[in-house]
Amino acid sequence: MKTLIQLSFPVLLCLPYVLLGQKLDLRDEQIVVNRKEGKVILPYTLEDGSIRYEFHTELYYSNDSGRTFQGPLKEVRGHIGRRVLAGDKRIIWYYEKEAPDFDGKNIQFKIKARYEPSVLNLKNEGAALYSLVVPGLGNPKVRYYKWWKWKYRWVVTTLLAYGAAGAAIWQYNAAKASYDDYLQATRPDQAASLYDQANQQLLLASGLAVVSAAIWGGDVARVFFRGLRNRVDKHHLKKLNEKMDIEAGIVPQATYQRQFVPALRLTFRF
Numbered sequence: 001m002k003t004l005i006q007l008s009f010p011v012l013l014c015l016p017y018v019l020l021g022q023k024l025d026l027r028d029e030q031i032v033v034n035r036k037e038g039k040v041i042l043p044y045t046l047e048d049g050s051i052r053y054e055f056h057t058e059l060y061y062s063n064d065s066g067r068t069f070q071g072p073l074k075e076v077r078g079h080i081g082r083r084v085l086a087g088d089k090r091i092i093w094y095y096e097k098e099a100p101d102f103d104g105k106n107i108q109f110k111i112k113a114r115y116e117p118s119v120l121n122l123k124n125e126g127a128a129l130y131s132l133v134v135p136g137l138g139n140p141k142v143r144y145y146k147w148w149k150w151k152y153r154w155v156v157t158t159l160l161a162y163g164a165a166g167a168a169i170w171q172y173n174a175a176k177a178s179y180d181d182y183l184q185a186t187r188p189d190q191a192a193s194l195y196d197q198a199n200q201q202l203l204l205a206s207g208l209a210v211v212s213a214a215i216w217g218g219d220v221a222r223v224f225f226r227g228l229r230n231r232v233d234k235h236h237l238k239k240l241n242e243k244m245d246i247e248a249g250i251v252p253q254a255t256y257q258r259q260f261v262p263a264l265r266l267t268f269r270f
Contacts, residue, residue, distance in 0.1 A: 031043070033104070038094055038095055038097065039094045039096075041091075041092050041249075042092075042111075043090045045088050045089065046086050046089060047086060051117055051118070052117070052118040053086070053115045053116065053118055054082075054083045054085065054237070055083075055085075056081065056083070057081065057084050057091075058072035058073075058111070058112045059071060059073045059076055059080060059093060061093075061108065062106075062108040062109075063102070063103070063106055063107055065106045066108040071110075072112075073093055074098060075095075075098040076091055076092065077092045078090045078092045078244055079244045079245075080244075083237055084244065085120075085237070090248035090249065090250060091248070092247070092249075116144075119230055119233045119234055119237060120237065122141065122142050122143065124142075124228065124230055125223075125225075125230075125231065127141035127142045127224075127227045128221075128223045128224035128227060130223070131220045131223045132220050134158060135158050135160075135161035135162070135215060135219045136156070136157030136158040136219055138219070138223035139157070139219070143226055160215050161212050161215040161219070163212075164211045164215065165208070165216075167208045168205045168207075168208035168211075170205075171202075171204045172202065172205040174205075175198045175199075175202040175205060178197045178201055179194075179195075
């Protein structure tokens with residue numbers, strides 16, 4: 001027999017810092033305690049702002065009104081663990097397997113979550129076209145940079161590729177000018193010197209052109225393969241969350257809402 005327990009408030013939301021546009025939305029639902037199967041079902045909804053997040057969630061409980069918490073709990077199913085996406089969520093805790101002395105008195109639950117931007121915000125291998133037009137430009141489309149000061153470090157690739165190409169053009173023009181001077185030289189020693197100089201400048205121009213092409217082409221290749229990896233990772237992530245949906249008794253959704261919550265606490269009594 002299922003015992004229905006009404007969720008009692010207040011609900012405490014503890015954020016290490018606030019990101020604008022993100023919120024916690026606890027649905028007006030009941031927590032279900034199935035004594036026959038020895039489990040507790042905790043439903044919740046998480047939303048976020050303009051980008052999607054992935055969360056590593058953990059469940060804790062307290063039987064002394066929140067003075068101390070035990071966990072993270074291990075006998076859990078549903079939307080718990082690594083890489084949880086957004087939407088209507090449920091955690092199922094099989095308390096009889098983990099806490100046989102669980103009596104339901106003075107109980108509080110706490111869900112902690114570490115988060116990071118999701119791969120779902122990134123582009124796939126098509127982002128290589130950005131780097132094909134401007135070297136380096138595709139990088140921020142397929143990866144996240146961990147430190148804010150490196151947000152525009154892809155510009156370094158642009159400067160190196162364009163710098164090498166520009167230097168190659170300059171050396172080529174210098175070689176052409178030296179060759180023209182060689183053709184107009186009147187003394188054999190001067191002609192030989194100008195000819196050698198033109199050859200050296202042309203060789204340097206060729207080397208710089210190769211360097212520029214290597215930087216540019218290498219960036220295009222890196223972006224392409226990183227984007228391909230993103231495509232595979234997105235597929236894996238969606239399948240993982242569909243599995244969580246099934247474990248939680250929710251029909252897998254074609255699209256996922258967005259979520260954010262580093263920590264929330266649900267307080268109720270049996």
